[in-house]
Amino acid sequence: MCSAFGGNGNMRFLSFQIHLPFSDTLKYSLLALSIALFLAALIILACKMHQYFSYKATSAVKDKKFVSGSNAEKKMEKNILIKSLSPNFLDVARKEQDSKIQLMQKEMEKLEVHLTPSPPSTESLDNVGSDSDYPQGARGRLKFHLHYNEKTTTLRLAVIEATDLPEYTRDPFVRIRVFSKADEPQSEVQSVLHEYETRVVKNSRNPIFDEDFLFHLKDYPLSNLSIKLEVKDFDKYSRHTLIGETRTVLKDLKVSESFEFNEELQEKSKDIIGEVLVSLKCLPTAQKIEVGILKFKTSSPNIKERDVYARIDVFTNHHKQKHQKSSLRAKSKVTVFNETFLFSLPDLGKSQCLILISLYETLSSGKKLIGQTTVGNQKTKFKDNHWDLMMQTLRQPVAAWHLLHI
Incomplete structure (x- = not known):
């Protein structure tokens, strides 16, 4: 624009057009591009505003859910999720949930055997479900041969077959243990001289094993020896189920004669193999209990170059606490640990507490259970006042020997 002054002193404005050296087509193209960019900017702005308000609304719902602590929002989300699922998938999910609940109820029933004062029970937790999961009744029979050779001091065992095993039997096998009793007449402690297992027979209630085992019994009088055969149901993913057992005292064997046995399987019995x-x-004040593993004593003559360790499981008011393990120790006649472990023990006067102590030895293929014992404020067939002595002398350690069972 330009301006000029007239003779009368008044200012006048003169205007004229600026002509750009572009064609009309280019001008309209630039205009269309500008409009398109403007519309794109508006769309991006609208999207960002939508994301912002959506995020703000979601955050408000989450804050309300966690702050209020009510289950209304959770139930609403659950209902929306259920409605969105197809009927077939919903049925499968419900069936799986029901099966999990049933399994949890079964596990709680098993633990009640150990955590309630009635009925009395001292069954170790490694064998929970071995006998109680199935109806009691006939367990079947086991046929085997025994022959003792006095010249070579060897015992030959031939496991022939098992017959009429219970209906729940799937994959049976036989575990064999040869025990030697201590020389002391008053002692009930035994040691495991030999331990073997037969092969697993698949899907049979009348399995045929036909396996021979040879035991060298030099320096062990027959009067102190016994052989125990346990028929078990193999389980690849859990504990093997005990079907039944039979025991034979070797002092009744006649030298150089073969004996055939067809014994009825009995309930599980415990053997004492040491002390801890x-x-x-x-x-x-701290509402805790200190469990100390001091020493482990065994009468086993077979002290091999193996390491042993102790595992402590504590159950309080039907709840299992995290187990703790001791460090490895070289196995000997008397193995010294001198280690202590702390566990929570709320409401001392009313808490039901069971302490399961398990001794294991390490093998190249894993671990092997040596024996177990239990301590707690429950009534069991093994009378023990160790817990009462602890409650009478608060804040002071009380030590006592406990028998290890297998």
Whole structure:
């Protein structure tokens, strides 16, 4: 624009057009491009605004859910999820949930055997479900041969077959243990001289094993020896189920004669294989209990170059706490641990507590259970006042020997 002054002193404005050196087609193209960019900017702005308000609304719902602590929003989301699922998938999910609930109820029933004062029970947790999961009744029979050779001091065992095993039997096998009793007449402690297992027979209630085992029994009088055969149902993913057992005392064998047995399987029985020195200390202010594993004593003559360790499982009011393990120790006649472990023990006067102590030895293929013992404030057939002594001397450790069973 330009301006000029007239003679009368008034200012006048003169205007004229600026002509750009572009064609009309280019001008309209630039205009269309500008409009398109403007519309794109508006769309991007609208999307960002939508994302912002959606995020703000979601955050408000989450904050309300966690702050209020009510289950209304959770139930609403669950209902929306259920409605969105197809009927077939929903049925499968419900069936799986029901099966999980049933399994949890079964596990709680198993633990009640150990955590409630009635009925009395000292069954180790490694064998939970071995006998209680199935109806009691006839367990079947086991046929085997025994022959003792006095010249070579060897015992030959031939496991022939098992017959009429219970209906729940799937894949049976036989575990064999040869026990030697201590020389002391008053002692019930035994040692495991030999331990073997037969092969697993698939899908049979009348399995035929036909396996021979040879045991060298030099320096062991027959009067102190016994052989125990346990028929078990193999389980690849869990504990093997005990079907039944039979025991034969070798002192009744006649030298150089073969004996055939066809024994009826009986309920599981316990064998004492050693002792463990345990200390207990109650800390009422901290609501904790201190469990000490001091020593492990065994009469086993077979002390091999193996390491042993102790595992402690504590159950309080039907709840299992995280187990703890001791460090490895070289196995000997008397293995010294001198280690303590702390566990929570709320409401000392009313808490039901079971302490399961398990001794294991390490093998190249894994671990092997040596024996187990239990301590707690429950009534069992093995009378023990260790817990009462601990409660009478608070904040002071009380030590006592406990028998290890297998």
